[in-house]
Amino acid sequence: MSNRPVIGITMGDAAGVGPEIIVRALAHDDVHDICRPLVIGDAGRLRKAMEVVSSSLTLHVVETPAEARFERDAIECIDLGLIPEDLPWGQVSSVAGNAAYHYIARTVELIEAGELDAICTAPLNKAALHAGGHIFPGHTELLAHLTGTEEVSMMLVTPKMKVIHVTTHMGIIDAIARINPGLVTRTIERAHETLARAGNHHPRIAVCGINPHAGENGLFGYGEEEEKIVPAIEALRARGWDVEGPLPADTLFFRAGRGDFDCVVAMYHDQGHGPVKVMGLEAGVNVTVGLPVVRTSVDHGTAFDIAGKGIADERSLIEALRQGVELASRHPERA
Known part of the structure; x- marks a missing residue:
């Protein structure tokens, strides 16, 4: 022992x-x-x-x-x-x-x-x-x-889903300002590495948008998804990774909970923490990735x-x- x-x-x-x-x-x-x-x-x-x-x-x-x-x-x-x-x-x-x-x-x-x-x-x-x-x-x-x-990145792990955060402990205005393609890319890379280390070498990763309905083709917001998130997803897909998004957070977490994805990438603290904590505080574990x-x-x-x-x-x-x-x-x- x-x-x-x-x-x-x-x-x-x-x-x-x-x-x-x-x-x-x-x-x-x-x-x-x-x-x-x-x-x-x-x-x-x-x-x-x-x-x-x-x-x-x-x-x-x-x-x-x-x-x-x-x-x-x-x-x-x-x-x-x-x-x-x-x-x-x-x-x-x-x-x-x-x-x-x-x-x-x-x-x-x-x-x-x-x-x-x-x-x-x-x-x-x-x-x-x-x-x-x-x-x-x-x-x-x-x-x-x-x-x-x-x-580093914060990842919340529950029996039903894993959620990694692009930003965490900062105000929402500061978080949106900080998000950029490089940071999104590095966050997804840390998630991929962690999942691969745990034995999942081809994880399905879903990425949240920032605005309601992930901007809905420019209807909401000022093009944040296209500017800050899409370039990262395209670059990682070019490596052959299974990365989908940006997706509306309201339906994405439902899909993740039923098993469609191995990890969700949340853009800011409450976007990721809220759905996890609804499952019960006893279920969640916080992992510092990186x-x-x-x-x-x-x-x-x-x-x-x-x-x-x-x-x-x-x-x-x-x-x-x-x-x-x-x-x-x-x-x-x-x-």
Whole structure:
């Protein structure tokens, strides 16, 4: 069983549901069947979460992954000791935001040193992250910065569809301005590479338009589809790739849900996130595509309204761990 990948789980915002969904997820035997999970966070906060969910697990604190025993009845934790005992649940905290940054930074150091096979992140809170002095729109951009990666993409993975985004954390006006044929091409290339690595070497990729009805031949918008999207699709089709679009998003996601396509390319954040989240937050996994390391995440936030109540659902984290294992096993550094 020693060939199971070691997955570094960052604890996320300590005031949110991250600690408790980690504790709940690591109580599942099937998680330990597929990987060796190691939490990078705060042992004190995990103990509080264990009390909240009435966990029977034990906590084993280590300084390095090599010291971890990876036993089923224990949570392995590298303790950064950044969270005070009295940190309240469910409130924005600069202390928790700063800690969330350092959990990620330490985990990147470990994976770049070859001590981890993948990163799986519990949710952080952007306001807390900023209050802690770390001005990033979210995990995706933070990880790109820490790994020295110029450009990455966010892919949401569900049992029914995969959605990759051309733009993510920016206003809609800025997003439309940023979209161009080169960016669309590179996003589709990252999707194609990810699907091929997972064994699908001839994926069917569908591309959303920007305007209603994908512009309907110039009736809506100012020719954005023809200017920003069509050249990319034509260039990739010339390679022999199965790329279709630009298509109206309202019907495209219905078709993707019934299995017509292997991946949808969304132009902006809500165009892709909305349809995925309608399926249920427990179903979605966030994958950062284009990093030199494997990173997956839950597709939900810190849920401050229920944090510390012991009712948070761990299924998205379990699915994120499964996806991390799958991608790690096919990652070039591990192959």
